[in-house]
Amino acid sequence: LKKLLLLVIAGIHLAASDIELATKIYKTIAVALTSRTTPVFYIHGDIRELRDNRQIRRTDRCREADIVIISTLNGLPAECLEKPVFASRYRIFRQHEEIVGAFFWQKGRPNIIFSAERLQQRNIRLGSEFESYIE
Amino acid sequence: MRLLLLFLLLLAHLNAEEIKNLLKAYELASDFSNKTKQESAGNLIIYTRDDLERMQANTLKDLFKSLRFYHYIENRSGHPDILNQDPVMYSSMPVRIYLNDTELISATFGSGTIWFGDMELDFIDHAEIYQGFPSFDIGIEPAAVVIRLYSKSVEHDRGGRIRLAGTRKKGNAENAYYTESAGDFSYFLYAGRYDDLREQHPLEDQELSRDKKKQSIFASVKTENHRMELFGLSKESDEFLGWATVGAPEKAEGETDYYSASYHGTFLERALALNLSYAWASSRFEHRYAEPWLLFLLTTYKSMEQINDEATLTANLKYHWKSDTNSLITGLQFRRKSLELEKFTLDGIDRTPEAFFDDSLFFDRQDIYSLYLQEEYTPDENQMLTFSLMQQHYAINNDAYEKFSPLQLRAGYIYTADQWYAKTFLAHQEFPPELYMMMQSYLGNPELREMSSDAVTQEFAYDWERTSARLLLAFARNKDFPFLVGGTLQNSGDTVKSNSQSLELTFRMRGTDKIELQAFRVDQSSPKTGNAVLYHGGMVRMLNSIGDFDFFNEVVLRSGYPTDSMTYDYSAGLRYHATDDFSIDVKGENLFNKGLEWEYYYEDDYDMPHQLFIPTVDRRIWVGLEYLF
Numbered sequence: 001l002k003k004l005l006l007l008v009i010a011g012i013h014l015a016a017s018d019i020e021l022a023t024k025i026y027k028t029i030a031v032a033l034t035s036r037t038t039p040v041f042y043i044h045g046d047i048r049e050l051r052d053n054r055q056i057r058r059t060d061r062c063r064e065a066d067i068v069i070i071s072t073l074n075g076l077p078a079e080c081l082e083k084p085v086f087a088s089r090y091r092i093f094r095q096h097e098e099i100v101g102a103f104f105w106q107k108g109r110p111n112i113i114f115s116a117e118r119l120q121q122r123n124i125r126l127g128s129e130f131e132s133y134i135e
Numbered sequence: 136m137r138l139l140l141l142f143l144l145l146l147a148h149l150n151a152e153e154i155k156n157l158l159k160a161y162e163l164a165s166d167f168s169n170k171t172k173q174e175s176a177g178n179l180i181i182y183t184r185d186d187l188e189r190m191q192a193n194t195l196k197d198l199f200k201s202l203r204f205y206h207y208i209e210n211r212s213g214h215p216d217i218l219n220q221d222p223v224m225y226s227s228m229p230v231r232i233y234l235n236d237t238e239l240i241s242a243t244f245g246s247g248t249i250w251f252g253d254m255e256l257d258f259i260d261h262a263e264i265y266q267g268f269p270s271f272d273i274g275i276e277p278a279a280v281v282i283r284l285y286s287k288s289v290e291h292d293r294g295g296r297i298r299l300a301g302t303r304k305k306g307n308a309e310n311a312y313y314t315e316s317a318g319d320f321s322y323f324l325y326a327g328r329y330d331d332l333r334e335q336h337p338l339e340d341q342e343l344s345r346d347k348k349k350q351s352i353f354a355s356v357k358t359e360n361h362r363m364e365l366f367g368l369s370k371e372s373d374e375f376l377g378w379a380t381v382g383a384p385e386k387a388e389g390e391t392d393y394y395s396a397s398y399h400g401t402f403l404e405r406a407l408a409l410n411l412s413y414a415w416a417s418s419r420f421e422h423r424y425a426e427p428w429l430l431f432l433l434t435t436y437k438s439m440e441q442i443n444d445e446a447t448l449t450a451n452l453k454y455h456w457k458s459d460t461n462s463l464i465t466g467l468q469f470r471r472k473s474l475e476l477e478k479f480t481l482d483g484i485d486r487t488p489e490a491f492f493d494d495s496l497f498f499d500r501q502d503i504y505s506l507y508l509q510e511e512y513t514p515d516e517n518q519m520l521t522f523s524l525m526q527q528h529y530a531i532n533n534d535a536y537e538k539f540s541p542l543q544l545r546a547g548y549i550y551t552a553d554q555w556y557a558k559t560f561l562a563h564q565e566f567p568p569e570l571y572m573m574m575q576s577y578l579g580n581p582e583l584r585e586m587s588s589d590a591v592t593q594e595f596a597y598d599w600e601r602t603s604a605r606l607l608l609a610f611a612r613n614k615d616f617p618f619l620v621g622g623t624l625q626n627s628g629d630t631v632k633s634n635s636q637s638l639e640l641t642f643r644m645r646g647t648d649k650i651e652l653q654a655f656r657v658d659q660s661s662p663k664t665g666n667a668v669l670y671h672g673g674m675v676r677m678l679n680s681i682g683d684f685d686f687f688n689e690v691v692l693r694s695g696y697p698t699d700s701m702t703y704d705y706s707a708g709l710r711y712h713a714t715d716d717f718s719i720d721v722k723g724e725n726l727f728n729k730g731l732e733w734e735y736y737y738e739d740d741y742d743m744p745h746q747l748f749i750p751t752v753d754r755r756i757w758v759g760l761e762y763l764f
Contacts, residue, residue, distance in 0.1 A: 018164035025157055072318075090293070105291045107716070107763040108184060108260075110158050110165070129154050 022049035023056060025103060026069065029112070030056075032126050033084045033100065034066040042080065045071030047088045070099075084122060100124065101133075163647065167285055168261040175511060175521055175549055177269035177281075177560065178594050178607055182262040184291075185647060189678045189685050191708040191722045193300070193308065193757070194329075195232075195282070196253045198262060200704065200730075200752055201674045201691045203607070203637045203655045205280070207252075207751050208733050212389065212420070213345035213375035215252025217280070219733070220662070224578070224619045225249060228569050229279035234353075234366060235286055237397040237412045238274065242445035242472035242501070245276075245569035250368065250391055250416075257298060257310045258325040258353050260287045267592050267609065268545055268562040271507045271523055272453070275468055277543055277564040277588075286355060286364075289314040289321035300720075300759030306332040308759075325353040334753045338737070341383035343749075344373035361400045368393045376747075377422035378439065382737050386438075389420035410451040417444045419478075426740060429622070434481075442478040447471070462511040470503040474570065498570055504528045507543075521547040529567045539585050541565030555597040564588045572617060572624050580624045588613045601643045609635040616662040633659040648679035670695040685710040687722070697734045704730030704752055716763045721756065728754040 026049070030039040041058045042065035043050050050056065050069065059065050062080040070076060071088045073096055086101050087093045093102035093113065100122065101114035112133045114126065119134070126134065166183045173179070182190075182198060192198060199207035199217055210216035210225060218226040228245040231238060232252070239247035239254075256262070263283040265273055274281045295313035310327030329349045335342040352367045370391045377387035397412035419442045427435035453466030476499075479486045507525035514520070523545040530538050547560040568583040590611040597604050611633045615626040637655035644650070653674040661668050673692040680686070687708035694701045708722035732748040739745060 018161060018169070021157065021161040021164050025154075025161060028154065028157070104293070106293050107296070108188075108287070108291050109162050112154065112158070133154070 019049050019053070020055070023053055025110075025112070026050065027056060029086060029101070029103060030067045030069075032130060033086065033124055036066050039066035040064060041066075042068045042083070043070075044068060044076050044080065045074075045088075047071050084124065159646070165291070166261065167288075167291070168263065172263055173270065173273065174556075174558075175270065175519060175547065176273045177265035177267050178558070178592055178609075180264040180266070182264075184261050186678070187256060187259065187261065189680070189708075189710070190676075190687050190689070191710065191720055191757075191759075192256055193722075194253050194255050195251065195262075195284075196752065197256075198264070198282075199252065201653070201676070201689065202264065202280075203639070203653055203672070203674075204266065204609075204635050204657055204670075206672070206691075206693055206696055206731055208731075209345065209375070209751060211376040211380075211735050212378060212387070213347075213372060214249045217248060217252060220618065224617075224624065225571070227252070228572075229277065229566065230282070231274050231276055231278045231280070232282045232284065233274060234284050235355075235362070235364060235397075236399045236410050237364060237366070237395060237414075238276070238449070239366075239393075239395070240414055240447050240449075241416065242414075242447045242474055243418075243443060243569070243571045245571075250370070250393060253331070253347075254368070255308065255310065255327055255329055255349075255351060256284070257308075257327055258286055258312050258323075259284045260291070261285050266607075267560060267590060268543070268564050270521070270545065271466065271509050271525060272464060275451070275466070275505055275507060275525065277541070277566050279588075286323060286325075286353060287312065287314065288323055288355070288357075289316045292323075295764050296761060297764075298759060298761045300757050302332075302755045302757050304332065305334070305753065305755050306330050319358045321357055323353070323355040325351075327351050334750070336747070336749055338376075338383040338747065339739075341385070343375050343383060345375045347372040360402070360405070362398070364395075364397045364399075366393075366395045366397075374420060374422065376735055376737060377420075377424070379422060379424055379428040380737050381424050381426040381428040382739060384422055384424050386421060386423040389418065391416065391418045406455050406457075408451075408453050408455070410449070412447075412449045414447045414449075415445070417442070417477075419443075436481040438480075438482055440478060440480045440483075441476070444475040444477055446473045448473075460513050462513075464507075464509040466505075466507045468503075468505040468507075470505075472501040472503075472570065474499050498531050498574055500532050501570055502528075502530045504530075517551050519547075519549040519551075521545075521549070527567075531570070531573070539565075539567035541567055541585055554599070555595065557596075558592075558594040560590075560592045562588075562590045562592075564590075568617065568624075578619065578622055578624060583617060583624055584615045584626050586613055586615045586617060586626070603641045603643075605637075605639045607635075607637040607639075609633075611635075618662045620663075627662040629660070629662065629665045631660050631662045633657060644679070646680065649677075651676040651678075668695065672696070683712040685712070691730065693731045696731055698732075698748075702729055702731045703727070718761045720759045720761070722759070723754075723756045725750065725752045725754045726756075 038057055041056050042062050062077050065083055068080045068083045068085045081098045085099045087099050090102050090104045093099050100118045103112050114134045116134045168181050168183045172181055196207045205217050208216055208219040210219055216227045217230050220226045225244055227248040230246050230248045232247050239251045241247050265281040269281050292314050297311045299309050301307035308329040312325040314323040331347040333345040335344050349370045354365045356363050372389045374387035374389045377384040393416040395414035400409045421440040423438035427437045429435050448471045451468040453464055456463040476487050505527045509523040512520045525543040527541050544563040550557045566586040573579045573581050573583055592609040595606045613631040616631040617624050618627055635657045640652040642650045655672050657670040659668050671694040676689040689706045691704040704725045705727050706724045710718055710720040712718045731751050733751050735747040737745055
């Protein structure tokens, strides 16, 4: 049904593409933040693009994770703050000083932002490709 | 689109702008039109978020004016009337406009195009236009064109935007929206005003004006499976020539207030969908002339004033079964249209039905019951068969008047290969007369029959790496076509046929830059004379970006609309993204003032007929500012 799904069942194929692309962006960010080739994710909150996503390695325990991705601060285990924490919402990034960056939609387009100060506190150095996303 | 995404993805692996390209590819892949469009639903034209923004499409008029087979036209009262056929009668009943899942409707005129055909698009994320009779999950009233507008939402627009725009002496527009979420709950709020001040045209000793002043609001609150929306429009308008054909009016003014509330919910893992909507509208107009005109009953009048209140309640429940090879939708819809003629005077004399004890002047209620079924069968990965059937029952004033039981049928076959597809649709539709067409107060005829329409469309599309081509062939045969004869609507005894062909090419260039070409031809017989009328049209549109600048160029060509001379509307726009949050734009519409002029008819003091040719789109240059926060 693959070909027909592209045409018929509205956007399923391209919806898959947007999730694949979002996953690739999250993975690129995670690799840059952790310096690991296949970082282990801990997901906190509901992030549609990463929901049931088998393209990433994930764990249910923060201490086993290389990076923590959050959509909410509510109920976030304290031990998670020992890892690089990255948000899917801009407001959360602004609210909590432990969060090093965010990947979010605003103004009709996807955005990435990192805090230079928070990266420095964790001794994280990003590659030059992220230079224009650091504030 | 898929090839473009692959190209952008490929770029992402190759150059130093990896992240930027990846984000752009993600933005394009996430465009909501990818999730809402239904290629199997009909012959589809999509305006993505990116298209609308780079075209600076501020109103629906900007989309209609280049629509294949059609053009943006206003009737003699200055209301949008895309299918305008007759100097007096409103003709756009088969053009249906939906905002998300709610139809913007007029109980009196059937289609809401009369009020919303030039609505602002500032809160719209993307638009889909289905030509031909689309499937029933797009809209269930019989239709020739369905416009689906999808509002912006928190998923892509968290935060707010303010936009200010103006032209020199010819209008200004201001609007703002804000959207945010908390947990599963999100809201979207929009408010806008638009002073659409048009070029005035001298006639006799008067200036004909089509100015409109509009305020509109839209609010939406939603969770994952439930959404409530409010929409409102308040409009004051100068009504150009007015309804009568006796020259320039001394006064022609109108007002419309429209409010709708709707609920959309999904249940049982989204298999069951419920739509409820209630729309209320009040419209008033007053047209006054120096010369008397013959209206009906062999009596002449100089002025007409009307206040009409109306409401439309719609409840739609549908269930969707899915398996590997089948997709079956069954649905029920009930729609009640209620009218109240608050005031109707001719030369100040009360002509409401109560005053004349003549109910055929005005009906106050129509109930429409619809039961529909739609099956999509996919026997293998390349093919799909679709079949739709709907039985309806239209009752006016509890069946006290003519009742209709139209049957709507649609069948389609789609073949898809790697680089091309072919779509064939056959449709039989029956269009019961709208309420205004049967009421004598609107020159209507209570004895009017329903129009039946049989249509076949064939679409071929082919995608190369950077180019795509689409050919559309359409044939329609309409029986009992309604048209005005001697001041009353009648069914045409002739079969009205139309034969249409369209060829479209899209060339994708660097990044998201593209050039679109369109050429079409319509051969249609006139309902009045049976003679063939030939229309031609075309369009060249270029969208490109260089650095922080977005460029838009468009030429819309028309011939045979309504004269044989070729018209061309050249529009161009430039947007400068000064920062991520602030942009400045300039847009020129119909810059050479050579765009389509529509023909209007009037009689002078000696009853001699004359024609007026008036541009459908004014020459204007807009300057706008947008600030995002």
